[in-house]
Amino acid sequence: MDNDEPLEPETKDEPETKPTSQNSDETLYCEAEASVAVEKEKPAQESSETDLEIEDTEKFFTTRQNELYLEACRLMSVVPVSYFLRNMEESYMNLNHHGLGPNGTKAIAIALVSNTSVVTLELADNGLMEEGILSLLEMLQENYYLQELNVSDNDLGFKGAKIISEFLQRNTSSLWNLQLSGNNFRDESAELLCQALAANYQIKTLDLSHNQFSDKGGEYMGQMLALNVGLQSLDLSWNHFYIRGAVALCNGLRANGTLQKLDLSMNGFGNEGATALGEVLRLNSSLVYLDISINDISNEGISKISKGLEFNESLKVLKLFLNPMSMDGAVLLILSIKRNPKSKMEEIDISNVLVSEQFLKILDGVCAIHPQLDVVYKAVQGLSAKKTVLLWANPMKLIQSYADQHKITVLDFFKSLSPDGKMTMPVGNFRKAIILQDKVPLNLYQVRELVKKLSDKPDTVNFSLLKTVKP
Structure with a gap:
């Protein structure tokens, strides 16, 4: 052919696409995503990814x-x-x-x-x-x-x-x-x-x-x-x-x-x-x-x-x-x-x-x-006032006194109530255990007071709170 111009594949002008006039969530999601510039991925390195690269990602x-x-x-x-x-x-x-x-x-x-x-x-x-x-x-x-x-x-x-x-x-x-x-x-x-x-x-x-x-x-x-x-x-x-x-x-x-x-x-x-x-x-x-x-x-x-x-x-x-x-x-x-x-x-x-x-x-x-x-x-x-005082005697003082007499810590006393020695117990299990124990007899008022002091969330007592509980 006499024409020296290189041959190129025939292309047609693509019609411009205009955003739909509807104020739809889909349009907004797409526009927001498209407007955020994303860097091209770097070629993969032969060595494994470092912690620094993970942090950068x-x-x-x-x-x-x-x-x-x-x-x-x-x-x-x-x-x-x-x-x-x-x-x-x-x-x-x-x-x-x-x-x-x-x-x-x-x-x-x-x-x-x-x-x-x-x-x-x-x-x-x-x-x-x-x-x-x-x-x-x-x-x-x-x-x-x-x-x-x-x-x-x-x-x-x-x-x-x-x-x-x-x-x-x-x-x-x-x-x-x-x-x-x-x-x-x-x-x-x-x-x-x-x-x-x-x-x-x-x-x-x-x-x-x-x-x-x-x-x-x-x-x-x-x-x-x-x-x-x-x-x-x-x-x-x-x-x-x-x-x-x-x-x-x-x-x-x-x-x-x-x-x-x-x-x-x-x-x-x-x-x-x-x-x-x-x-x-x-x-x-x-x-x-x-x-x-x-x-x-x-x-x-x-x-x-x-x-x-x-x-x-x-x-x-x-x-x-x-x-x-x-x-x-x-x-x-x-x-x-x-x-x-x-x-x-x-x-x-x-x-x-x-x-x-x-x-x-x-x-x-x-x-x-x-x-x-x-x-x-x-x-x-x-x-009577006398009975009220007896009922509301500080339970932590009683437990501390028992612990001192037997040369143990208050935490040891409470952990002994847990079958597996854990630091937490369901409230119901704790009530049952402390009522049934015979080392420090406590009434229902005193047990309720202990539950209040040792509960950090509903239905559970946490013995680690003893650090903040004083006799």
């Missing part, structure tokens, strides 16, 4: 995470949260009360898509609205490291409940702890959430307290509990469950075999609801913790609960604070434990009830059979 990843968040904030036109930038490598992130709004939340969600550090995210009282909660839940479809989410007090309402229920139906995230307290959820929201939870097995801990559920919501909750196989802890306190809702909820509990902790305080169960609860306690073998404080339950309802406790083999904590019961009801409770040789009850809270010395004698008899039991009451009527 981690530093590079953190820097890129920060840049991604800053770019997301620019796209969303929001001010970056300095606390978030500083703590992106921590497992616990507390952004409660930061006024993020939906756009600020969306920027956080974009940055967390690829984050592998944050396990717990607190976002209570941030005005998330539907857009914010949607961004968070879309992020959770990609992030399999985040496990606990608190979006309480965000007034999510029905639209928010709909978004959350659709997310729960998918069962695809690693989330197991979800806090939804104070979101103005009503019965129509309860219906959506319960439909999703009926088939959800991922969520283990759920907080729906301080909402607006009434009896119809109680019916939905009961239906859900009869089918759910995942929930282990449920908080329904500060709602509006009365007789019909209470009975429906209890009907569901009778069929449930996984729930261990249930908070129903500040509702209106009354004696009819207490009767239904008594039947639940007779049949249920999974509940370990039950709070029915402030539910207008009198001695009549307490007697029904006591009947159930005579057969229950799982419950350890029962809270009945501020119910209109008297000492007669308190006697019924502890006698029901005495009649049940398989009872595991460790704590009964009736701390608004005045008891008598006769009650204390009955309680001593019950504790002889169940030494792990502690009953918290208000005070003892007519107790």
